[in-house]
Amino acid sequence: MPDQLFLTFLLVGVIAAAVTTLSALFPAIMFFLLVTILPITWSFFSLGTNLGMVLVGLFLFFMLLMLKTAYRLNTILAETLTMRHDKVMAEATIHHQALYDELTDLPNRRMLFDHLGQEVARSFRHGYLGAILFLDLDNFKNVNDSLGHALGDKLLKAVAQRLSQRLRQEDIAARLGGDEFVILLSEIGKDSSQASVRAQRVASEIQQLFLEPFRNDGHTLYVSASIGIVLFPLDESDPGDLLQRADVAMYRAKEDGRDRFRFFQPAMQKALDTRL
Ligand SMILES: Nc1nc2c(ncn2[C@@H]2O[C@H](COP(=O)(O)OP(=O)(O)OP(=O)(O)O)[C@@H](O)[C@H]2O)c(=O)[nH]1
Numbered sequence: 001m002p003d004q005l006f007l008t009f010l011l012v013g014v015i016a017a018a019v020t021t022l023s024a025l026f027p028a029i030m031f032f033l034l035v036t037i038l039p040i041t042w043s044f045f046s047l048g049t050n051l052g053m054v055l056v057g058l059f060l061f062f063m064l065l066m067l068k069t070a071y072r073l074n075t076i077l078a079e080t081l082t083m084r085h086d087k088v089m090a091e092a093t094i095h096h097q098a099l100y101d102e103l104t105d106l107p108n109r110r111m112l113f114d115h116l117g118q119e120v121a122r123s124f125r126h127g128y129l130g131a132i133l134f135l136d137l138d139n140f141k142n143v144n145d146s147l148g149h150a151l152g153d154k155l156l157k158a159v160a161q162r163l164s165q166r167l168r169q170e171d172i173a174a175r176l177g178g179d180e181f182v183i184l185l186s187e188i189g190k191d192s193s194q195a196s197v198r199a200q201r202v203a204s205e206i207q208q209l210f211l212e213p214f215r216n217d218g219h220t221l222y223v224s225a226s227i228g229i230v231l232f233p234l235d236e237s238d239p240g241d242l243l244q245r246a247d248v249a250m251y252r253a254k255e256d257g258r259d260r261f262r263f264f265q266p267a268m269q270k271a272l273d274t275r276l
């Protein structure tokens with residue numbers, strides 16, 4: 001009997017510890033309780049004494065108690081994990097919505113500003129130039145007005161896809177809103193003439209992307225884009241000002257007949273001021 005009591009204490013301790021660790025897997029704790037409690041309960045039962053019967057009763061009660069505890073722990077654990085998973089997913093969604101455009105899934109204005117700020121600082125440090133290409137679709141309103149907003153949306157998505165496929169991994173294509181896209185080219189030259197040539201080449205390649213018509217819902221759409229280009233960092237390092245300059249150059253491309261690109265020239269600023 002003293003040996004069996006010692007074994008009982010040992011088993012009870014092991015079972016209590018096992019319940020906390022194994023309850024994450026409910027079938028595992030059930031199996032564990034059966035193989036640890038049933039043999040000793042049977043051995044007490046086979047004693048055939050009153051004390052043996054009391055111990056059988058106590059062990060069965062203990063087993064029920066442990067099962068209930070394991071079930072509670074299992075439920076709490078599952079709820080906690082589900083809540084944590086939902087929270088992580090919700091945070092990821094909020095983060096994505098804050099930085100990416102809902103329609104095209106391209107980086108949005110906010111993310112573009114962040115990247116542009118970092119890129120301008122890096123360019124200053126390392127002494128190379130980058131470029132901003134500000135792209136606005138020509139007469140996009142006609143698509144919306146004649147074929148509907150939904151088809152306009154599909155066209156914007158298709159444009160975003162073509163732009164993304166064309167770019168290098170280190171470049172960024174963002175959607176500012178409406179039919180306006182910005183392409184951020186990093187490290188394209190050590191001086192402005194080299195950077196201009198490269199920016200011009202990318203602008204031409206982007207315009208060639210529009211030569212192939214967009215086919216959507218049985219419609220064949222011929223779309224073009226006007227592009228304004230500004231190099232950085234020249235004298236201006238504020239992302240907002242840089243974008244405004246690229247926008248001014250884009251407007252000049254529109255004024256000059258659309259479907260073309262223009263580099264920002266300081267004289268254009270005067271025209272902008274007048275327009276404002
Ligand atoms: N389908 C769709 N249209 C949008 C969305 N956001 C803005 N627009 C429309 O996009 C059009 C943008 O027009 P603009 O770029 O100003 O004019 P445009 O007709 O493209 O003419 P130009 O740019 O001057 O060549 C407007 O008609 C807006 O209503 C959008 O998310 N989806």
Ligand SMILES: [Mg+2]
Pocket residue numbers: 136137138139140141179
């Ligand atoms: Mg437009």
